[in-house]
Amino acid sequence: MQILFKFKKKQEKDKTKLRGQIIELLSNRIIIMGVLLMVLFCLLIYRLFVLQIIQGDEHLANFNYKIKKTIEISGARGNIYDCNGKTLAYNQLAYTVTLENTDETSRIARERTNANGKNGQKVTENDVKNEVIYKLIKVLETNGDTINYSLPMTVNSKGKLKFTVSGSSLARFKKDIYGITNIDNLSGDEKKKAEKYLNSTPEEVYEYLRSGKNGPQGTGNMFGIADSYSTEDTLKIMSVRYDVFMNRYSQTTPITVATNISDKSIAAISEHDDEYPGVSIKADSLRKYNDAKYFSSVLGYTGVVSESELKELNGNGSKYEANDVVGKTGIEKTMESTLQGKKGQKDVLVDNLGKVIKTVKTTKASAGNNVYLTIDADLQKYAYNILERRLAGILLAHLTTADTAGSEKRVPIKDVYYALIDNNIINISKLSRKKAKTNEKDVYQIYRKKQETVLSTLRKDLQSGTTIRKNLSEEKQDYVSYIYKMLENDGILVASSIDENDQVYLDWKDEKITFRKFLRHAINNEWINISSFNIKSDYYDADEIYDELINYIVDALKSEEDFDKILYEYMIKNGNLSGKKVCLLLYDQGVLDKKKDKDYNSLYTGKMSAYNFMYKKIKNIEITPAQLALDPCSGSVVITDPDTGEVKAMVSYPSYNNNRLANGIDSSYYASLNTDLSSPMLNRATQSRTAPGSTFKPISSTAVLEEGVANASTYVKCTGIFDKISPAAKCWIYPNAHGSLNVSGAIAVSCNFFFYQMGYNLGTVNGTYNSQRGLTKLKKYASMYGFNRKSGVEITEYEPHISDEDAIRSAIGQGTHSYTPSQISRYVTSLVNHKNLIDLSLIEKTTDSSGSVITSYKKRTEEKLDIKSSTFDLIKKGMIGVVNGKDSSIKYLYEKQGMKVAGKTGTAQENKKRPNHALFISYAPYDNPDITMTVVVPNGYTSANAAEIARDIYKYYFGKASKAEKKATTALLPTGSDGSND
Structure with missing residues (x-):
């Protein structure tokens, strides 16, 4: 019993001790915190298990990457009125397509590269960007829309590249793409390189922008456009990339790809927005002009601000940004600060594709002020119409069937026929198309025969001609003059290398020698750049070079549209191409409507002569003085x-129609204005x-x-x-x-x-x-x-x-x-x-x-x-x-x-x-x-x-x-x- 008592007593003592230890343990804060953390950690693990394992698919489907972004809202531009309150310029709601840089393109490129495996083809960010732009262009074009083409380059019907601007505009373009700031501050090799870039041919600029070829150090592959795209599509992609490139110092500001797009394009892009990273559609106000041709010379037009304009505007204390729309010419430019609306802004959340998820805050924009002109619109329109009608009348009064103008400076009817071609009213590049009309095909065959004859004759003259320049026929003198300028423009005849005191050169200018003698002399004096010639051997003599020069000339002339125009001029002058066939081309190419015009049958059947037909069309102002660009035309x-x-x-x-230049330039129309001989x-x-x-x-x-x-x-x-x-x-x-x-x-x-x-x-x-x-x-x-x-x-x-x-x-x-x-x-x-x-x-x-x-x-x-x-x-x-x-x-x-x-x-x-x-x-x-x-x-x-x-x-x-x-x-x-x- 005593032993049992002692055991119980000891047991109670142990319990008391254990209870004390437990109480002491529970009263320790660190232990308590540890337990709490352990519990929370277990709960966190459980919650993660639920989110990622049990509910993972559901949350993945609902996931949106969100980032806050501020979007500027442009204020509506002020209107322009005449002195009586008639509206001359106003705004219209429309939808535009914009593009901005996004990290999504690089992610897509990485994913595609990984999917191709270690030995697969690497997909670059350029590849993705170009593909997105190409798809976007095709969608727009399918629905009748076009991109805002701002690249000052195009390709003619024969596949030859050419610049669409010249002078200071061309120099500015080249400086921008090659990163040349001030050439006067350069010296030595750097200056030589800069000068080389400024003298780049259209082909060299094209290759540089496409692949970075022969560009300044550090430019990489530039736009990295694959050669699988056609030249036309490459230029379109290049134009969009060029706009983004020019906007590179304001990466968060999107560039406008197309304006006033159709509902079909809106639907096609919106329904597949995941295929167009960085692309957005937004409501915008477009500038519109009433009765455009009467007022465009005064009003001017608006457009996206250029880099130089941006510096000038902001130098006056304004706060313009890249891609803002400003007045480019006329009153629109002069009164820019008055007409420009005050910007608002919108704070939004966007997803990884740049799409807006939620609007957080909005500050409203306000409209610009209005400008009233002193011009009376009705008087302006009447005066314009009278001027055009009188110019047409003066032209008709001096029209003649004679082949020459004479001392009275009359207008030969053959000059009128040729003017339709010379001023591009008739597009000769369309004559060779597959869907060409019968008359177009006939004219084209006449041209082909003329071209073949002329090129053959030129080759013979260059090989063995003995007629000095001043004794050549007027036609051949025109050909020789054209070839000389072509060689200069192509960089084959290096003008800077010519010794202007050289006797042979002076004889050439005085028309005392043959073209053949001049060119051979140019080769001997290293005035000819042979880098473009197909000379396989490292060792060659002057005769080989001259043979290749002749080949170059003949081949180059085949792709020269302006040379073709000279051929057409002499086809008409010499009677190879009739006035009737030229006039019928106006119907073939839609300049005139054969279904609505009763004169078509009269001309076609010969009841009306080509002279009377053209006289009537000028009299009715169906063919205008401006279209002909003959004296007088202005x-x-x-x-x-x-x-x-x-x-x-x-x-x-x-x-001109300033509606086609505002809100994104219509490139084909702008190019036609720049080549229009009447200088509209x-x-x-x-x-x-x-x-x-x-x-x-x-x-x-x-x-x-x-x-x-x-x-x-x-x-x-x-x-x-x-x-x-x-x-x-x-x-x-x-x-x-x-x-x-x-x-x-x-x-x-x-x-x-x-x-x-x-x-x-x-x-x-x-x-x-x-x-x-x-x-x-x-x-x-x-x-x-x-x-x-x-x-x-x-x-x-x-x-x-x-x-x-x-x-x-x-x-x-x-x-x-x-x-x-x-x-x-x-x-x-x-x-x-x-x-x-x-x-x-x-x-x-x-x-x-x-x-x-x-x-x-x-x-x-x-x-x-x-x-x-x-x-x-x-x-x-x-x-x-x-x-x-x-x-x-x-x-x-x-x-x-x-x-x-x-x-x-x-x-x-x-x-x-x-x-x-x-x-x-x-x-x-x-x-x-x-x-x-x-x-x-x-x-x-x-x-x-x-x-x-x-x-x-x-x-x-x-x-x-x-x-x-x-x-x-x-x-x-x-x-x-x-x-x-x-």
């Missing part, structure tokens, strides 16, 4: 308010300079009257020829004469002799004539009328040039005078105002989106004209005589119109082989002028043609035009004779 009209300097109309013909993108009112001719005589009158050289009683007897200088200067009336005239009378009949004498007198002191002295005085008064600076209009304008040669001829507006119509218009405006020199303006006011006026432009820059009122009176007396005087050469145009117009005609000759320029400055009504008008028609033959254009517009402005005249659309032939020759 002109301008500027109408102003003489009290304010407001421009009521500024017409430039021909024009040139604003004739502000960027085309001519000598003013006799329209300058009021300034010469101001000079002689203000300088005291002459007064109202000063009479000069015109004998027809001014022989105080050598060679003698003739009056336009010679061999007749005007007789005795004072300044007003001399203006009225535009007597050159009178103003020759005045120019002579201005430069004469103490009986000694000094031309420079006379020029200085003429310049003083030309400057008073604003000819020493631009006119003030708010768009791009060329600088004026006051004559610095021959005071006597400068006094009649010849010499080296060179002014734009806008500058001549400012002079007329100030002459009529007779108090102030007023800067012209196209802008009336700006308003906010609610219509409240922000800025009014009513106040113009003015300078007091320090000229006596008596001087203006004498000049205006002469100007009313120009239009209404008894000896007026244009009186028949105005005498029965019920309008009292004063003006000054002007005819300027700048090229003896082409018609004279036609000018007419005027204002009306004479007693209380409401408007001034300046009409300039380059190569318009005679000033009467310009005066008649002005007459038609005055009739409309003053309500004298009939309803029939307002609605008419056909050509207007000149009234009466060729009129004034002053």
Whole structure:
């Protein structure tokens, strides 16, 4: 029992001890924390087991990679209105496709490479990017959409690459792609390399962008475009990659691939968005222009900001970013800061493909301000149409069936046929297509026969020809000249290596030797680059090189479209290709519609001759002066308010459709504009300079009257020829004469002799004539009328040039005078105002989106004209005589119109082989002028043609035009004779 008691007692003692140890253990914080952590760890393992094993598939399907991103929202651009509130430029909602760099392309490349195994083909990120872009392009094209093609390169129908820009634009492009900043800061080998890149051929640039071949160190494979793509597709891919490349310093900003895409494209891309990493579709506002051709020269257009524009804009304190849309030309550019909307932004979450999952926060954008122009839209449109109709009429009046232009500079009908080809109205590259029409195939066979004959003859002439250059036929001279330029452009004939003092070279320029002799001499003197020749041996002599040069020339000519045009020119001239077949091509290629045009059958069956057919099409403006690009094919009209300097109309013909350049350039259209021989993108009112001719005589009158050289009683007897200088200067009336005239009378009949004498007198002191002295005085008064600076209009304008040669001829507006119509218009405006020199303006006011006026432009820059009122009176007396005087050469145009117009005609000759320029400055009504008008028609033959254009517009402005005249659309032939020759 005692033993049992002791055992129980010991057991109780042990329990007490154990309980104490447990209590002590449980009271230890570290132990407690450890247990808690162990429990949490077990729970975490359990939760991970549930998430990854039990629910793994479900969560994988619902997984989205999320990252926060800020997207900028562009504010709507302000509208542009005419002076009456008619909308000229506005915005329209549309959808665009954008592309930005994403890590997803590199992930896809890695996955594909891994899937190919160790010995499989490596897939690069470039491969994936190019594939995505290619698929995107094909989807867009399948649904009738096109990409915004900005690469200044294309390939012609014969597979030859060529640049679509030149000059500074081409140099800028090459500097951008090759990473050349400032070549002037380079020296030695670095400078030589840079110069080499700047002289790269289209083929070299193409290969560099495609594969990095022969590029600067560190550029790698550039876009790494596989050679399995066609040249056309490679260029399209290259264009998109080029846009991304130019945006490389702003990687988070997407570039626009296509604008205004169709619903079909939206659906096709959206339904397969996983196949297009980095691609997004977004709602955007597109710039639209009403009645585009009438206003594009003034309005300009918008486009994605370039790198140089970005620097310029942000240099003024703005915050533009790559891919922003800005004004590129015209009012759109000048008023950029006013029209540009204020950006908003959106904070979003995006997935691994760049798609928006959730919008976190939005700051709204606000619209830009509106611009109201001084232009009257209805007046502008009417003036444009009258100008086009009159140009067509002048062309028809000089059309002839003769083969040559003759002394009257007429227009041979064969020149008209060829003009359709030369100006690409007829596309000769389409003649060889599989679906070519029968007539197209016939024409192509005629061409092939001509090409074969010409190339064979050229080969023989190059091998053994003995006819020196000046004795060649006109046709062969054209071929030789073309080959010479081609060899220079291709880098075969190295112009920089030619010794310009070399006797053989001088003989070549003087046309004293054969082309064969010159080329052989060029080889012997290492002026020929043989790197492109197929010479297999390392050892070769001059004969081998010359043989390869001949092969190169003949082969190269086969792919030269411009050379083909020369062939077509002589096919038409020589009668190998008939005018009828050329005219039928207009129907074959859709320029004219054979189903709607009754003249087709008449032409096809021979009931209507090709001459009569073409005459009718020009008369109906179905074929325009711009399309033919023959003289005359251009002109301008500027109408102003003489009290304010407001421009009521500024017409430039021909024009272009700025809708096709805004919102992403239509590359084919842009290329056609750049090659159009009528230069439609040139604003004739502000960027085309001519000598003013006799329209300058009021300034010469101001000079002689203000300088005291002459007064109202000063009479000069015109004998027809001014022989105080050598060679003698003739009056336009010679061999007749005007007789005795004072300044007003001399203006009225535009007597050159009178103003020759005045120019002579201005430069004469103490009986000694000094031309420079006379020029200085003429310049003083030309400057008073604003000819020493631009006119003030708010768009791009060329600088004026006051004559610095021959005071006597400068006094009649010849010499080296060179002014734009806008500058001549400012002079007329100030002459009529007779108090102030007023800067012209196209802008009336700006308003906010609610219509409240922000800025009014009513106040113009003015300078007091320090000229006596008596001087203006004498000049205006002469100007009313120009239009209404008894000896007026244009009186028949105005005498029965019920309008009292004063003006000054002007005819300027700048090229003896082409018609004279036609000018007419005027204002009306004479007693209380409401408007001034300046009409300039380059190569318009005679000033009467310009005066008649002005007459038609005055009739409309003053309500004298009939309803029939307002609605008419056909050509207007000149009234009466060729009129004034002053």
